[in-house]
Amino acid sequence: MNEQLQLLLDLPKRQIILSLQxxxxxxxxxxxxxxEFRRRFIKEPAAAFIYVSSPVKQIKAFIEFGMPIQEDIDTLVSIAEGHERGSGAELREYFSGVSHGYAIPILSCIEFAPMSLELLKGGYAFNPPQSYMNLSVNPRLEQALLKKMMT
Structure with missing residues (x-):
């Protein structure tokens, strides 16, 4: 098994499924x-299996997230502008209606052979989350995803 993958799997982080466009x-x-900027998120580092939404409709990657930074919108917009000039207006619109949000550092991304939504629904009673879900609520899917990463 690849050393980087083993390191990621050994980390004591909460495992989630995160939806991304x-x-x-x-x-x-x-x-x-x-x-990654989010209106709501957990307040700890996370290991996320990534569900890519329509038209892809697959779980196809694993991302290690660092410690989320919870801040007011002005601070988050400043962070975004520091990484990509011109992105602040779109981010401000995304955060409309909330007073704070999260900036979550992306530490690594590993792709693996995808699992289709059809397979996920039929074999694991999976429904894609709007934002994210704790993987521990579906132990069968959790085991299948961990196994998939090791092959």
Whole structure:
């Protein structure tokens, strides 16, 4: 097994499934996006299996997230602008209606052979989350995803 993968699996982090749209996922995969912004998130580092939404509809990657930074919107917009000039207005719109949010550092991204939504629903009673879900609520899927990463 690849040493980096073993290191990730040994980390005592909460495991989640996180939904991403295809474009942000592609930016993460290419290393162009190094921070994920969310209106709500857990307050600890996380290991996330990534569900890429329509039209892809697959779980196809594993991302290690660092410690989330919870801040007011102005601070988050400043962080975003520091990483990608011109991204602040779109981010401010995304955070409309909330007073704070999260900037979550992306530490690594590993792709693996995808699992289709059809397989996930039929074999594991999986319904894609709007934002994220704790993987511990579906132990069968958790075992299948960990096994998939090791092959």
């Amino acid at each position: 295809p474009e942000p996922y592609q930016q993460i995969k290419e290393g162009k996006k190094t921070i």
